[in-house]
Amino acid sequence: MQQVINVFLIGISIGSIYALMSLALVLVWRSTRVVNFAQAGQAIVTTYVAWEVVNRSGSFLMAFILAVAIGGLIGGLVESGMMRTLFKHASDGPVAAVAPVIATLGLLGVIRALVGLIWTNEGKRFESPVSTAGFVIGDTTLPFSRLNLLIICTAAIVMIVFSILFQRTNLGLALRAAAYNPEIARLSGVKVSMTRTIGWVFAGAAGAVAGILVSSNDTLNPYSLDVLFVFGFVAAVVGGLESLVGAVVGGLVLGVGLSFITFYLGTSLVFPTAFIVLVIVLLVRPSGIFGVKGARSA
């Protein structure tokens, strides 16, 4: 029983990181109908920046804030610099449907190459800001550590901030309106092009948080966030790709599920399971568990 709880808690910790990445993908999807394949690439830049700051100044908090700010900035720049040009030039023709995917893949390649040029492709050790030794209760040591707690708390704070922002502010209302129906939102005075950029900015910031959290106490290289992206995508699809709540729930469910599989069946089955889950969800319920209706109201 105790073991089950342990595995569950670890799963929540990993799942909340997936949830953040999934949130980033959903934010971009809602604002521009694009799946940003460079989301993990943007996060890798901010994670390297955070690594650099931690190494130079030793302050994890400063690194975190700087990374989130830069993450938002990159998101905004990509939307206003690249995606707008893309929509202008490739809005019709045989490759219009796949053009955003290809463009974001290209961006991913450029980012990786630049990161590799600046920081080299060798793995960098990202030290954890807090102890990774498990909590001790009585005379048993749990695998659940302070780092896991920090991850859950940080992810929870980010999600609470987002939910207040979306539910309680005028900006959130504008964002929701623009996602629901851009034409009508524009008619009622919402600057839709601005909400698109803001969607990308928020996504960049959320992705930056996910990147730092997943890399803590791990090795960082230009390719190390690929896995995070794929699981974030699976989580987003499970949650419906439209729904912010769905993204979070999808991430947590995936994290817990994969944690149990890792523990009881072995690491090598993690990828196949995630893939099978993805395919089943897409075949049985393409609109995700939180179908369109739930999504639109969230």
Place this chain on the structure above:
Amino acid sequence: MLKRKREESSKREHNPYRRRVLFFLLLGWGLLLLGDRVSELRVYQGALIAIYALAIGSLILLTGYSGQLSLGQGAFMAIGAYAAALTQIYLQPPLIVTFIAAVVVAALFGAIIGGGAARLSGPYLAGTTLALALGLPTLANLFSFLGGETGLYFDVGIAPERFGAEFTLYKWFFWIAALATLIMLFFIQNILKSRYGRAWKAGRANAAAAQLVGLHVGRRKVLAFTISAGVAGLAGALLGMVSLVAPSTFTLSLSFAIITGAVLAGLTSLTGSILGGLVLVIIPEIAEMVSGNFGESEAVTANIPGLITSLLLILTVLFTPNGPAEQWHHHKEKKKQRAL
């Protein structure tokens, strides 16, 4: 006057099949002559160009015609390579049988995955195939007969003796790869010009209209996915032949490289696939020359090719989304119209 001209041109196009056969035969003959005159490294690169061209061809069929973007061509290549290597190791059949096994097994997997994928659109399909490309190579560690990280050795043997003693192994690889690629591209070209190709185009351009004239768009998409997977499987077997059948050969970067090549060559023209393969092999060469000027740092040599190809990819899709060749064609048409 204009009418007669049109009739003439239609007559000329009446027998494109013979022209295509002639074109491919000439191309093959030219390559063979060339193969005797260049260094060993160039022959090896020639084989790589052929393999990439074949993989790009499979993606052009899938994306340019049927409109489905797969980021998982590398996964199907891996399936083909493992199928070929396992057939060779356990059955030791004639060489051609191993390649047929690669095509059949990869196509089978393609049909299974395509059955689900045909229902998916744009980004969903891309994400699913991405997960496949990232996840499938990890299976090699799960089953011991797949050889784990070290992989398998797909041994095609040395060239038959009648080719002479100077016939090197790399030249033999090049012959196999070039021949397989030419035959396959010829086959794809014919499919694309047939009613199947037209049906794919119709389904991509307007699914509702295509269904209205009696095309089963979903089934056609599965068919495209199956054929594309089979072709990719053959390319994978060839790649396994010149390198190693291991997870490290069939990385995500391979899938991305193939997409890059396909986009740079123009997703809607199969003739571009050879050009795409050429670009993929030449860019690292150029990068090596460039990085030589900046000092031989490892970070530079490892990343300059990626930087160049990715930048080209973005610029291509931003400014000439249908490929440079198509754009030029379009430009010429416009000029002609203006002249009239």
